[in-house]
Amino acid sequence: MTLRVQKYGGTSVSTTNNIKKIAEKIAEDYSKGDDFVIVVSAMGETTDELINLAKQISDNPDLREMDKILSTGENISSSLLAMCFHNLGIEALSLTGAQAGISTDSFFSKAAISDIDPARIILEIEQRKIVVVAGFQGINDEKELTTLGRGGSDTTAVAIAASMGADICEIYTDVEGVYEADPRLIPNVSRIDRISYEEMLELSSEGAQVIHSRAVELAMVNKTPIFVGSTFSENKLGTLIQGSIDMENHSKVRGITHDRNVARITVSGVPDVPGIAAKIFAPLADSGISVDIIVQNTGFEGQSDMSFTVSEDSLDNALVHTEAIATELGARNVTGDASLAKVSIVGAGLQNSPGYAGTMFKALDLAGVNIEMITTAEISITCVIKQESVEAALNALNEAFLVNNTS
Amino acid sequence: MTLRVQKYGGTSVSTTNNIKKIAEKIAEDYSKGDDFVIVVSAMGETTDELINLAKQISDNPDLREMDKILSTGENISSSLLAMCFHNLGIEALSLTGAQAGISTDSFFSKAAISDIDPARIILEIEQRKIVVVAGFQGINDEKELTTLGRGGSDTTAVAIAASMGADICEIYTDVEGVYEADPRLIPNVSRIDRISYEEMLELSSEGAQVIHSRAVELAMVNKTPIFVGSTFSENKLGTLIQGSIDMENHSKVRGITHDRNVARITVSGVPDVPGIAAKIFAPLADSGISVDIIVQNTGFEGQSDMSFTVSEDSLDNALVHTEAIATELGARNVTGDASLAKVSIVGAGLQNSPGYAGTMFKALDLAGVNIEMITTAEISITCVIKQESVEAALNALNEAFLVNNTS
Secondary structure, three states: EEEEEEOOOOOOOOHHHHHHHHHHHHHHHOOOOOOOOEEEEOOOOHHHHHHHHHHHHOOOOOOHHHHHHHHHHHHHHHHHHHHHHHHOOOOOOEEOOOOEEEOOOOOOOOOOOEEOOHHHHEEEEEEEEEEEOOOEEEOOOOOOEEEOOOOOOHHHHHHHHHHHHEEEEEEOOOOOOOEEEOOOOOOOOOEEOEHHHHHHHHHHOOOOOOOOOOHHHHHHHHOEEEEEEEOOOOOEEEEEEEEOOHHHOOOOOOOEEEEEEEEEEEEEEEOOOOOHHHHHHHHHHHHHOOOEEEEEEEOHHEOOOOOEEOOHHHHHHHHHHHHHHHHHOOOOOOOEEEEEEEEEEEEEOOOOOOHHHHHHHHHHOOOOOOOOOEEEEOEEEEEEEEEHHHHHHHHHHHHHHOOOOOO | OOEEEEEOOOOOOOOOHHHHHHHHHHHHHHHOOOOEEEEEOOOOOHHHHHHHHOOOOOOOOHHHHHHHHHHHHHHHHHHHHHHHHHHHHOEEEEEOOOOOOOEEEOOOOOEEEEEEEHHHHHHHHHHHHHHHHHEEEEEEEOOOEEOOOOOOHHHHHHHHHHOOOEEEEEEEOOOOEEOOOOOOOOOOOEOOOOEEHHHHHHHHHOOOOOOOHHHHHHHHHHOOEEEEEEOOOOOOOOEHHHHOOOOHHOOOOEEEEEEEEEEEEEEEEOOOOOOOHHHHHHHHHHHHOOOOOOOEEEHHHHEEEEEEEEOOOHHHHHHHHHHHHHHHHOOOOEEEEEEEEEEEEOOOOOOOOOHHHHHHHHHHHOOOOOEEEEEEOEEEEEEEEEEHHHHHHHHHHHHHHHOOOOO
């Protein structure tokens, strides 16, 4: 018996008609004997409508109350899907995050799952019911409702799949899997049929919108295979993300990715004593601000410059914290720079293969793209650039790495 | 320090502007030192919109899923109100029914409150926070979300007030209290300033829309005073419902009420042996169908006819149960009659005062209103009539009892 955890995003459940179609598709596989846990997002525009409602009252609504409001969206869509199964004569029920046993920490609006107790889900599955779980939400130790922030429903699905030892976690969305680069920006890119967690992690953390990096990380740790496919596509094409890396794909650029939501903070003239980094980044972490790329240069006279990137929408908040600590540390000044972006090339073994970095920098240079920061990881090389240079950069990198990559 | 529990209905919280106004009104009293628990219904049309969404999927949606969907409405409005208090610089938080400690039985869509544990509310009130509770909902022993059905938010408010020993439970609606009859149907009726639980119970169970009888019953048992007033009215007029009955108001008709949602089931030719009533009504009770008026006549040959009323929308369901048991009992036949209504006169001591019943029947007869069933209680006399006769009956009873009642 195959246990399949499936996740359907907001566009997949945008109307009651779409929800009915999803139920019919699942019913067909259910009748062949597979067991199902279905994780759903809120219907289409629901989340935006709820945010607008709150904005009518406050420009800066309380995060706890906001989570209570936003979590209603998934409660509704999950119940509607359960009703569709009833119409088809299939026993089914929906569960809130709390009922599904999803415990989180207390960072409202961006909570992390701390534990899943799948006892209730298992009980229902054993009776051959289809269990529909409201994605994106959980409950903390004080019984407060929390939401998981960006990529929350993907993370819910993978976490449930991992906790139950599911055979596969299927993420359904509006594209047929993961592509080498964004097909809306670069024509004729190919779909990736199989990819390792590590490579996918680089692609998704660097901005690929198909699946969120949190979900991939969780899957990697728990060795849960993920399939990414299109909800309403007739063919069953998509991308399988799993542990083993095909040997012949080592040392190749597997994908190009970008993220327009980048801002940089630079702290200049920091006295170069041990523990400076911790002092700067601990208060940011405590405030739930994610820091992405960090670059530190030690300059003359024992002072160093430290630059790091955060998401553009957390720049203001991050600046407040950074300025406070910079004053304390005796740094010279702090500057913030919005409207940046990053482009990356991703592939297993890139760092150990000579030439990729050089080819990348040269391609960007020829395209007139100025590089603001560079960072390299095991399987990716990332350049921070101006937002307006993203398309030029992507085309240049596509020419340099992917066009001749179809061997 | 005065602890006030207030309830605001759907029209009171129909827009974010109205919600802001309510917050400002409460803030004024809060600043004088009173403590507040606020119970809210869903915003205006929200409940209808959610029902429509479900109807797009199923004409007969699963009640458990429906409760999960409907309870989202109050979660949203309660959070929005809490945000308004934050804007005013007042510490406040919203709680779901479950977070507020409201336990119910498992009759989805019409659950009864089984227990309230106000520990969390008390904890927050002690810190001078305003606590906003989502009305109309609770949680059963299996952690399933339930809704309380008609009058649910009134009941939530009274139950919380009773469990906390609140000084007063204030029910705010779109009319300035309880009137002797429906002012939309009969002109120049007077508002009742003070009324006993018993009289109010008769008024509300007989169809007065201002406050639901479940809430009044609960208040009576717990001796919780209730004030009914208008949300946005500048004056503080309204009706106080409490234990003591003013002596001078005994033996007077205090109000006239009606209910258009009445259907009758008649079981004819029932063998007249002991325990018949229990056999007929137990399965109805088990299905959560409320039976209102019951009339039994023993006829010739040891057979009796039994008639009883249910709400019109539960007629079909009640007929199914009744026909099954009637067959088992060897009754002759079962008939159902929709489109009935009832009108009642209400006043303490009516039954022991001669003449009221006769005056009522005569007034209806003169107005051409046919009486289908009669039932009398300690403080009310009720006639079941055809739905189309309601206005004629109300006018006739107003003429007969209220017009000369202003002594």
